Amino acid sequence: MHLIRRAVWKLQDRKAQILLPSVLLAPIFILVIYLLFETAKVSMTKVRQQFALDNAAYSQLSAASTYLNAVALANGPLPYRVMLYYKDQKVNPTETAAQRGRQPISIFELFYHGGGVPAIGPDYYTGINGPPKAESVDWGVHYDSSNEEYPRGDWEKDQPRAPGSDEWVPVMSKSLVNDYYFPALKFGTLVIQNYLETYVRVGSIYESQSYVYKEVSKNAIMFREAYYLNTNDCKKSDCARQSAAQLRPYIDLRTKPFELDKIRFYGSDSGFSGEHGGALNLDLPMTEVIKTKLFQFAYLEPSSRSKLRTLARGVVLKQPFKLPKNHFNINLEQKYKPYVRNTAVLECPRAGNNCVWPNPLPKYTVTLNP
Secondary structure, X not given: OHHHHHHHHHHHHHHHHHHHHHHHHHHHHHHHHHHHHHHHHHHHHHHHHHHHHHHHHHHHXXXXXXXXXXXXXXXXXXXXXXXXXXXXXXXXXXXXXXHOOOOOEEHHHHHHOOOXXXXXXXXXXXXXXXXXXXXXXOOOEEOOOOOOOOOOXXXXXXXXXXXXXXXXXXXXXXXXXXXXXXXXXXXXXXXXXXXXXXXXXXXXXXXXXHHHHHHHHHHHHHHHHHHHHOOOOOOOOOOOHHHHHHHHHXXXXXXXXXXXXXXXXXXXXXXXXXXXXXXXXXXXXXXXHOOOOEEEEEEEOHHHHHHHHHHHHOXXXXXXXXXXXXXXXXXXXXXXXXXXXXXXXXXXXOHHHOOOOOOOOOOOEEEEEO
């Protein structure tokens, strides 16, 4: 019996030895738990702010890429696809031209070889080698370089030369109309009307896209709205002020429309006499016919080309943020000055990052680097 009591006393003595260090270590365990909790709060805040910055930058630059790609499409691929409707509508050569070996050609060629519409080349008509693939970095959108009556070489520059105020600009090939039957009264009027309607609509699309982009880029509004919606610790009027100021100068991208007033079409007089007597000038002043100049394409202003070169290299965005209060009353913001950052890139596969004009190519993309 004595031995049993002695064994029980020994066990109780050992429990006391374990209990004492447990009581002493309890504050340390509680402190560790608080530290883990506070560290998690800081990490969650950092992740939320980084996501907000990335989302804001991507949203704002996506608006820019959408606008630039839309302008690039309006600058050639869009009117080309519409006017290609006339690829299968043929006109016949005159007897004299037929004797020289001329074969029937399409109405589209009357416009293309006259400089009225750029084409995706080089073999848009014959189909040799096929059209450029969608993933190609060069769609070959150009005016016909063989146009001798009114070459477009000065148009296909970063800063194109506009025609003089008294200069009539042909958009059809006079030499081809001389050799082919293109009666003005039979169907020439309808074709010319469709051509004008095509470019009026393309110009309207360009104006609409320009207006929308101007509104969403003003004061980097999309950037600030996206940042505000993804955080809960800043006032809407002050949210992302620093990073928005860093990006704002580079998203003020401006394009200028290249428009024509005095446009010259051609038609044969076969509709009057029944015999081909050569090409007739059909001159139309656009400000009188459609009350405005006719859009042809749009190009980047010099300041915008400089901004796009910078965006191709990337714009570094840094945004400080507030940390939540902690149970230790330590001012982490004053000590560490926390911020998030990324590098926003807007680029296309051309030298100078200019895929708007010349050589329009709707392939601007947005990437975000750490």
